[in-house]
Amino acid sequence: MPGLEDLYREIILDHYKSPRNRGSLEPPAVRAEGHNPLCGDEIEVFITVEDDKVSDIKISGQGCSISQSSASMMSAAIKGKPIADVRALISRFKHMMSIEEGEVPDTSAPLGDLEALQGVVKFPVRIKCAILSWNTLAEALDIAGE
């Protein structure tokens, strides 16, 4: 059985204890909301899109250490990035969580803190927690693109 340290890496606990980019943004920023129907976790993702870039992102909501740290790391990783890169990162993250089939995304760029979430794959029930903010971000991007 994988141990707790496989799941709760130092950096994950750090993001959980001091989450980055907490808060909300006022319109015209876009807001999307995600629920984990299994455990009731809720998350809100706010993004501002300017010049095909996610110029700002804020996250609010409640959840476990995995969902909260994943959201925090995500926000830090994508802030200021071009939309195309953000979409690619979403795809790569889902791939890492082994829930996206098909073509293996380009994995040459370093993942940084996000690497720490790799261990979640060994705890299948927690994959949903890790992925919640990413799905919500994808939805926010869809809304922003409308």
Next chain:
Amino acid sequence: MSYDVQKVRDDFPVLAEVINGKPLVYLDSANSSQKPVAVINAMADFMSHEYSPTNRSAYHMAAHATDLYEGARTKVAKFINAPHAHEVVFTKNATESLNLVARAWGSANLNKGDVVLLTHMEHHANIVPWQMMAAERGFSIRWVPLTSDGLLDLSDLDTLLTGAKAFSFTAMSNVLGTINPVGELVAAAHKHGAIAIVDGCQSVPHMPTDVQAWDADFLAFSSHKMVGPTGIGMLWGREALLDAMPPFLGGGNMIADVKLEGFTCAELPAKYEAGTQPIIEAIGLGAAVDYLTGIGMQNIRQHEIEITQYALDSLTHRFGDDIVIHGSRDVSVRGATLSFAYKDVHPHDVSQVLDQTNVCVRAGHHCAKPLMRLLGSNATVRASLYLYNTNQEVDALCDALSAAGDFFTL
């Protein structure tokens, strides 16, 4: 004779499982209970030696299978003190039983302007079917609120029941453990001309049930929470009500005759049992009822009162203000289901750490989101105890909680 929990444990093979060198500590029986060897064998024996469909065939094995299937119904009827066995309808689970009542009784009785009364502590299974019907038929839903210690607040019950046609409520909360005063609630409903529908999912497995003493109109419950198999649930209803309602699902077995112009319904209980029934499961359920009856429902209740007191005392003593246990502290009005918040550790993380020592608890909203919102959180940890749990297992829960606290101290 005193209650011998060790002897009870010996009847449940899974409780002897050792995982990664540590014993299984199963504290999730409010979700679904473990199964005794008597149930396992009854189902296996039937499949190994006697399996046959029921009713539709003349050969002697079919007649025997029919006897066993109907025998299970008779056992269930006796278990809840129903006046007649044919008032017990087999369904897939309690959720289907509640949908049956909401749809079949509701479509014949509920219209625009009518009211159905529910409570803030209901499981989604006793909320959503009514909301679905309300959207179709235009009646409204009212809610009995809760007191600060997790009991039903009955101070305005008469007002809430005024004009109500049905009052549907749980006999015991699957989150707070609160045991509701069923007889009193039924009497109040009847005083206002409403029928009383009892969700017995959490109460029937844990204490004696007497639908006649309650004077209830319907009772829904599930086999898998009362040491029986999954795949079968029950609805008991008063004969006159079941006779008057339209059928729920249509198909084979539930008809008296079918012509091109239409059909006529079979008599009770077949009227509500469309299609091939869960025969194997019914036989397992019958064995579960025999098993529980053999131990004695009052003895099970007494054991749970004692272990609940021990759990409340242990958790409070060891964790003090670090733990918030929802619901009443009074074991005379609560069952052995304990929902709590522990420090600032998210329930999902608590249960993850507990899993390291095979302590199985549920973390989440427990299919009672309206209640969770009232509690001001979107999840709790829930430890639920049953006839086979021991004080040592409560200690194991406490030890595992300490470990979770150490790991996550912010």
